[in-house]
Amino acid sequence: MMRNSKQRQAILNVLKGTKSHPTADWVYEQVRKEIPNISLGTVYRNLRLMKEEGEILYLELRGRLNRFDGNNKNHYHFRCELCGRVFDIDEPVDAEIDERVARRTDFEVHYHRLEFHGLCIDCQIK
Numbered sequence: 001m002m003r004n005s006k007q008r009q010a011i012l013n014v015l016k017g018t019k020s021h022p023t024a025d026w027v028y029e030q031v032r033k034e035i036p037n038i039s040l041g042t043v044y045r046n047l048r049l050m051k052e053e054g055e056i057l058y059l060e061l062r063g064r065l066n067r068f069d070g071n072n073k074n075h076y077h078f079r080c081e082l083c084g085r086v087f088d089i090d091e092p093v094d095a096e097i098d099e100r101v102a103r104r105t106d107f108e109v110h111y112h113r114l115e116f117h118g119l120c121i122d123c124q125i126k
């Protein structure tokens, strides 16, 4: 754990410092500027660990590269269908949905994910 803490912190700094919801490869390119000898495998491994520990968010979409988010609080996203960029949506997270589903199903609901799809402003202009 101690051995990896510097690498892990560098990866986290990259993720916290961007709003672009980057891919693992992009994170790797950025971290290399600070730690030139870091390997892609190390970056992948750390991202997986941070994801499992809830330190970062992991965004999946079929047919697209998976992306990571340095903001680990639940929040909503907008994904542009043309350019593939992912934006944060400044919309309060609706906790009532969780309660409603929990009541209806008797499941223990921890959170929900919501992703809007459409065209970003740049792509509307094109």
Ligand SMILES: [Zn+2]
Residues within 6 Å of the ligand: 080, 081, 082, 083, 084, 085, 119, 120, 121, 122, 123
């Ligand atoms: Zn777009």
Ligand SMILES: [Zn+2]
Residues within 6 Å of the ligand: 021, 069, 071, 075, 076, 077, 087, 088
């Ligand atoms: Zn986000």
